Amino acid sequence: MSKSRNLLIGSALLSATLTTPALADKLGLGRPALPEEIAAWDLDVRPDGTGLPDGSGDVWTGEEVFADYCAVCHGDFAEGIDNWPKLAGGANTLDHDDPLKTVGSYWPYLSTTWDYVNRSMPFGAAQTLSADDVYAIVAYILYSNDLVDDDFVLSKDTFFDVEMPNADGFIIDDRDSAEAHFWTETPCMEACKDSVEVTMRAMVLDVTPDETAAAEDTEAEVEEAVELAEAAETQEPEVMAPDPKLVAAGEKVFKKCKACHQVGDGATNRVGPVLTGIVGGAAGAVPDFKYSKPLQVAAEDGLVWTDAELAAFLADPKGYMKGTKMSFAGLRKEADIDAVIAYLQAAP
Amino acid sequence: MTDKTKDPGTSRRQFLGGALAAGGAVAGASMARGATPDPLITEVQEWASGLGDGVDATPYGLPIQYESDVIRRNVEWLTADTISSINFTPIHALDGTITPQGCAFERHHSGAIELRKEDYRLMINGLVDTPLVFTYADLERFPREQRTFFLECAANTGMEWAGAQLNGAQFTHGMIHNMEYTGVSLRTLLNEAGIQPEGTWLYVEGADASSNGRSIPMEKALDDCMIAFKANGEALRKEHGYPVRLIVPGWEGNMWVKWLRRMEVADAPVESREETSKYTDTLADGTSRKWTWVMDAKSVVTSPSPQSPITHGPGPLVITGLAWSGRGAITRVDVSRDGGVTWETARLAEDGKPMALTRFYLDVDWQGEEMLLQSRAMDSTGYVQPTKAQLREVRGLNSIYHNNCIQTWHVNANGEAENVEVS
Numbered sequence A: 001m002s003k004s005r006n007l008l009i010g011s012a013l014l015s016a017t018l019t020t021p022a023l024a025d026k027l028g029l030g031r032p033a034l035p036e037e038i039a040a041w042d043l044d045v046r047p048d049g050t051g052l053p054d055g056s057g058d059v060w061t062g063e064e065v066f067a068d069y070c071a072v073c074h075g076d077f078a079e080g081i082d083n084w085p086k087l088a089g090g091a092n093t094l095d096h097d098d099p100l101k102t103v104g105s106y107w108p109y110l111s112t113t114w115d116y117v118n119r120s121m122p123f124g125a126a127q128t129l130s131a132d133d134v135y136a137i138v139a140y141i142l143y144s145n146d147l148v149d150d151d152f153v154l155s156k157d158t159f160f161d162v163e164m165p166n167a168d169g170f171i172i173d174d175r176d177s178a179e180a181h182f183w184t185e186t187p188c189m190e191a192c193k194d195s196v197e198v199t200m201r202a203m204v205l206d207v208t209p210d211e212t213a214a215a216e217d218t219e220a221e222v223e224e225a226v227e228l229a230e231a232a233e234t235q236e237p238e239v240m241a242p243d244p245k246l247v248a249a250g251e252k253v254f255k256k257c258k259a260c261h262q263v264g265d266g267a268t269n270r271v272g273p274v275l276t277g278i279v280g281g282a283a284g285a286v287p288d289f290k291y292s293k294p295l296q297v298a299a300e301d302g303l304v305w306t307d308a309e310l311a312a313f314l315a316d317p318k319g320y321m322k323g324t325k326m327s328f329a330g331l332r333k334e335a336d337i338d339a340v341i342a343y344l345q346a347a348p
Numbered sequence B: 001m002t003d004k005t006k007d008p009g010t011s012r013r014q015f016l017g018g019a020l021a022a023g024g025a026v027a028g029a030s031m032a033r034g035a036t037p038d039p040l041i042t043e044v045q046e047w048a049s050g051l052g053d054g055v056d057a058t059p060y061g062l063p064i065q066y067e068s069d070v071i072r073r074n075v076e077w078l079t080a081d082t083i084s085s086i087n088f089t090p091i092h093a094l095d096g097t098i099t100p101q102g103c104a105f106e107r108h109h110s111g112a113i114e115l116r117k118e119d120y121r122l123m124i125n126g127l128v129d130t131p132l133v134f135t136y137a138d139l140e141r142f143p144r145e146q147r148t149f150f151l152e153c154a155a156n157t158g159m160e161w162a163g164a165q166l167n168g169a170q171f172t173h174g175m176i177h178n179m180e181y182t183g184v185s186l187r188t189l190l191n192e193a194g195i196q197p198e199g200t201w202l203y204v205e206g207a208d209a210s211s212n213g214r215s216i217p218m219e220k221a222l223d224d225c226m227i228a229f230k231a232n233g234e235a236l237r238k239e240h241g242y243p244v245r246l247i248v249p250g251w252e253g254n255m256w257v258k259w260l261r262r263m264e265v266a267d268a269p270v271e272s273r274e275e276t277s278k279y280t281d282t283l284a285d286g287t288s289r290k291w292t293w294v295m296d297a298k299s300v301v302t303s304p305s306p307q308s309p310i311t312h313g314p315g316p317l318v319i320t321g322l323a324w325s326g327r328g329a330i331t332r333v334d335v336s337r338d339g340g341v342t343w344e345t346a347r348l349a350e351d352g353k354p355m356a357l358t359r360f361y362l363d364v365d366w367q368g369e370e371m372l373l374q375s376r377a378m379d380s381t382g383y384v385q386p387t388k389a390q391l392r393e394v395r396g397l398n399s400i401y402h403n404n405c406i407q408t409w410h411v412n413a414n415g416e417a418e419n420v421e422v423s
Helices: A002-014 A034-040 A058-071 A112-120 A131-144 A211-232 A244-253 A292-298 A307-315 A334-346 B003-005 B012-017 B025-032 B170-175 B186-193 B218-224 B388-395
Strands: A056-058 A153-155 A170-172 A196-202 B122-127 B133-137 B146-152 B176-185 B201-206 B211-217 B226-231 B245-247 B260-266 B288-290 B299-302 B315-324 B330-334 B358-366 B371-379 B407-413 B415-423
Touching: A056 A058, A056 A131, A056 B012, A112 A131, A112 B003, A170 B218, A211 B330, A211 B407, A244 A334, A307 A334, A307 B371, B133 B186, B170 B299, B176 B186, B186 B260, B201 B218, B245 B388, B288 B407, B299 B330, B299 B371, B315 B330, B315 B371, B330 B358, B371 B415
Parallel strands: A170 B288, B122 B260
Antiparallel strands: A056 A153, A196 B415, B122 B133, B146 B176, B176 B226, B201 B211, B201 B260, B226 B245, B299 B315, B315 B358, B330 B371, B371 B407, B407 B415
């Protein structure tokens, strides 16, 4: 090291205007990372299996866990709902006009699937799955792609029994050679082609967001809001309005819910139902939303989302209602639950 | 600009509907003003008599209300929701090269998180002499660097592979921004931990729920990568990774990990989701290129363009746009007004800087003739921006990423522009 350091310092001296600080001795900043800290953050798993923890999961367990945590976006059979990613299918489509890229058809390494599920899923509740659950989910995804049989158990020991169909489907960036002809010394300036025809027009497709319409909508909304505010001023409040501070805190908590739920004016059903009017409202009552079986049953039995019921559900969704589609781990803090209920109540 | 969107005669909706105002009408109106005294001059205006806002009216200022249409926009049908999604910089309405943070495009995989400086930690581990943890305050004590770079999402222009689709430079080319960053080089930070000789890769990872992680060859990491805590002189915005993001000059935006929390020195790449299942480019035969990190030379005319039509009638016209290359500096930009038959060399506002946006201008006398406007960038390695046909010849239609083709705007006699593809 000392030799190269001298070289660097030497070149720095030669160029007094050098903008890059020369590499100097260590500054002694920071502190050593503790083994527990490294273990908590260093979770990545490599193609050779480095980083895989102990544990295991079978296909049938995986089907259940997948239904609980993943199916709400990815579908019961990993086929994908709406625009959410499809995880299964697409075998041998990569050279088609519209290739379907899934874990089975495209992903080259099983380690990537394990690593991604473990660290980044489920959406909105990342890093809450146990190692066994991750093994089980990945086993089920493999099964959905016809890559393993239904008696397959995934663990460190069986990890490399799985063959990923597109493992050899990748080449390293070869633009320098395959596209060498783009390095043209002198591009054409005159008479570069005989004729020019317009072959395609964006307006034919008409998929561009319309700014004028959006601007008008916003203006209309503002006007409406002003009118509503004026009307509200003339009325005596009939019910106790929630504490504004609590509502503001609840808005922050609601970020955890936003991935799947909308509330207020213009809210639409997403992965989860619209929550406008949920507090004190009948369960399972949002039109056009496909509720889970248990929630449908509870709704028929007359469940009403009182503060208490809602609080119990939010504290432990799956404990409160086994089989709910809501793949959310729950709110740990009572204060958060109170706040988010206040926010939902205050939403227009 | 607000006036323009409100004026029914020049609204974009009307452009899209194909309603054509009389060609000379706009120019006629402006000339007619010369015949009678302009009341804006002859009458004392309210702003020339009364008073404006006091100094503390906006402790942190936003653009004046008349610029309210210069905003990021998204294309809803592109993604399942807005949390894992992208929006676009209004490049059609900007000039110069620095992108204001407030309208610089956003791309999140699990939403823009709020991480306090006090709660921020950066870990360096793996093949190092001493694994280290830094606080934000620690990072501010390292020698600093200041550099300006563009960041382009690899998917910029990705919707245009199969044909002309989105009608506006914001939507076709707006997954880009260009900022002046202040921070610390990775060379300096990694030296503090001491890289072991086997350490040939650096895995970098964010603190948000997406755990976005990418593997970077150590050679690149030590060459010009840095962490940044300031952009355009002020703290990063949360949507760009406050308090600390990674800067990987010239390489695809996904590698510029936001809310950077960990750097692991390794002897092999992790092959994470974002470097295998995404950000890989499928060719016509079904094989896919991986590790296509560098962004090829590219340019686009930002005005006139579909969202920025010519409204002033015949006469002097400023054609302007942006050019950039991940391989080096822009050395030349040519502009064609006839769909690529003849080209003229545009004027660069400043000499191109490596891996940063370059502004170009072509000042012309427009007499209402139809134009097929194109721009073609060249960089310091001699690379010439290809046509879409040239790209398709090598890559097919399914690459999604790295579409750096020459863009064409059709400008009609009224000055309205449309995204088209030409033979």
